[in-house]
């Protein structure tokens with residue numbers, strides 16, 4: 001079993017390889033890739049060794065070949081179908097996030113409880129009633145849920161998502177939601193970063 | 208000097224204390240607070256000791272008193288003025304984020320380069336031209352910038368923000384931007400979490 005930390009670093013390597021390829025670099029040494037990410041070159045080589053040989057010649061890895069290999073491993077090349085639960089301010093912003101399609105993520109359906117939103121189409125995506133989630137998740141092959149409902153509704157909607165058989169959830173609410181062992185949930189919270197920045201800006205201005 | 212890691216934990220303690228106070232808890236032991244956050248009770252006591260005595264009696268900390276003290280230290284009680292740079296999908300969603308006002312953050316001004324947006328008012332906030340940033344940041348006392356412009360414009364707009372004397376930046380772009388030593392930047396990126404979730408959901412379905 002490959003450690004989560006290695007998978008997380010793979011997505012960092014992909015991000016950096018995309019930047020390198022945009023800059024026109026054709027070859028990269030593990031030590032250069034490591035330097036750009038503040039990592040140890042041995043760690044980079046160890047991570048990549050989990051997945052076999054990448055034809056590393058004396059002069060380094062081929063940028064586009066390594067990017068294609070790692071994208072395949074991360075599943076960036078296949079369509080990862082996403083369902084967005086909660087079509088409010090944040091849900092609508094995520095609908096337009098260009099970073100999804102570039103990484104092989106495809107928003108397949110939207111879910112809400114607001115009658116004014118149910119049945120509408122936004123940027124080509126259909127908004128369904130939460131009560132239809134089980135049928136739509138199955139029909140569309142949705143594997144990942146994005147939770148963007150108000151904090152108070154977080155656990156209830158999470159239970160609906162779990163009832164649809166979804167095992168991977170990206171949680172934007174500020175609530176700590178309970179999930180069974182075999183489900184992976186990752187929460188996005190930037191308020192602790194904001195509070196740290198506020199503390200820093202105050203200590204700066206007091207000179 | 209208090210370590211960043213301690214300040215970050217303070218904001219975790221505040222979050223938990225708010226939940227406790229909503230649940231009607233009046234007193235909390237450091238070991239209970241630690242358990243709720245998967246931390247070591249000694250770490251909690253050590254963090255709090257940086258800031259003096261909180262009247263810890265044998266029976267624990269007073270929830271509302273500790274919350275008020277920590278909020279004061281984090282500056283949650285004072286108005287932290289924010290400027291949002293880039294009034295696109297994400298910028299507009301952030302404008303409505305209820306989590307700002309509850310933590311003492313106040314969006315003071317918006318900045319964009321799109322003529323259709325400049326001069327407009329959204330949810331009571333005025334959108335200014337980026338070229339007026341220096342004057343408006345000073346007039347409004349903006350201390351924190353939120354960067355929500357397209358990736359390609361990230362470094363240019365960052366240079367404008369630094370030119371306004373702002374030292375704290377929350378970066379939502381996917382670009383790695385360069386800032387001087389005395390400036391703090393924190394980036395928000397959930398795509399690595401999304402790729403990990405996609406990898407997990409694929410390994411699950413191949414059962």
Ligand SMILES: NC(=O)c1ccc[n+]([C@@H]2O[C@H](COP(=O)([O-])OP(=O)(O)OC[C@H]3O[C@@H](n4cnc5c(N)ncnc54)[C@H](O)[C@@H]3O)[C@@H](O)[C@H]2O)c1
Pocket residue numbers: 085086087088089090091111112113114117130147148149150151153156157172173174300301302303304305306
């Ligand atoms: N707006 C932001 O920038 C932002 C940033 C970070 C986190 N968040 C978090 O994201 C969540 C959504 O925030 P928002 O600003 O979009 O709120 P919002 O109120 O604009 O949107 C919430 C949406 O969820 C829908 N909804 C309510 N109950 C539901 C239920 N039981 N099932 C399905 N849909 C339901 C509502 O109809 C609405 O469309 C919140 O938990 C918030 O803390 C928001």
Ligand SMILES: NC(=O)c1ccc[n+]([C@@H]2O[C@H](COP(=O)([O-])OP(=O)(O)OC[C@H]3O[C@@H](n4cnc5c(N)ncnc54)[C@H](O)[C@@H]3O)[C@@H](O)[C@H]2O)c1
Pocket residue numbers: 093094095096097098099292293294295296297298318319320321324337354355356357358360363364379380381
């Ligand atoms: N949409 C999302 O859910 C989301 C999520 C995470 C991160 N992001 C990141 O946030 C940023 C904004 O994304 P978006 O979806 O809101 O894009 P968008 O294209 O909807 O909005 C960009 C806004 O920035 C303005 N702008 C362009 N150049 C500018 C400049 N030089 N100075 C000031 N304003 C300028 C545009 O006029 C527009 O209003 C991107 O970097 C993106 O990667 C977006």
